Every structure is written in C-alpha cells, then in structure tokens.
Amino acid sequence: MNIQSTPSVSRRETWFRLLFVLLFVLLYSLAEIVLLAVVAIQFGFVLIRDQRNRHLLTFGAGLSKYSYQILRFMTFNSEDKPFPFASWPCPSSSPDSTSNSTSNFTSDSTSDSTSDSTSHEQL
Secondary structure, rough: EEEEHHHHHHHHHHHHHHHHHHHHHHHHHHHHHHHHHHHHHHHHHHHHHOOOOHHHHHHHHHHHHHHHHHHHOOOOOOOOOOOOOOOOOOOOHHHHHHHHHHHOHHHHHHHHHHHHHHHHHOO
C-alpha cells in the first residue's frame, strides 16, 4: 500500500509544482522586461558619462542570477524555489571586479579622441 500512496503524493506535488512554474513564468517575463530596461539605462550612462552605473551593475547581476534560478526551477534542475520564496540572490562578484575586465570607458574614449585630433592636425 505504501507503494501506491507514494506515486499519488508525487503526482500531487508535481501538480502543485505546476502552479509555481506558472507563477515563475510570469515573474521571468517581468524580469526580462526589467532587464531590458537596465540594459537601455546602462547603455545611456555609458554613452553620456563614459562610465557604468555601479548600482545598475549590481542590480543587473542579481537579476541575471534570479532569472537563472527561475529557469533551473522550471526545468526541474533545482528544487529550491527562487524569490519571493527565498532571499533575493546576491551577485557573486562586486562591480569593481568586473570593471577591470573591460577597462575604463573614459580612458579608452580619451585616447581615441586624442589620436583622432592628432591625425586631423597632421592633415
């Protein structure tokens, strides 16, 4: 009898999981929209100020990790329910550590504009 009760419990849990998956589909769609907004705003910061916004870097890293957690849960790769059933994911690296990988935009644009003005003067 225990053998028969176990599959029914498992089925109930699976159907209950479907409700969570549907909820997380909505949250993932919302996260995609917010992520596009973060990308657009960060792009604006880089264009206007020649530097990245540290708050957007941190938020974008957390949002990316959250999206990953949602996908892992929905595909049955994880049993852990993401936020709001768990804490918001903290970015694994600080924005300062990522700034070294792409260098400072100000120094790159300054050197490019200096070389352009020098070449124009020679003409």
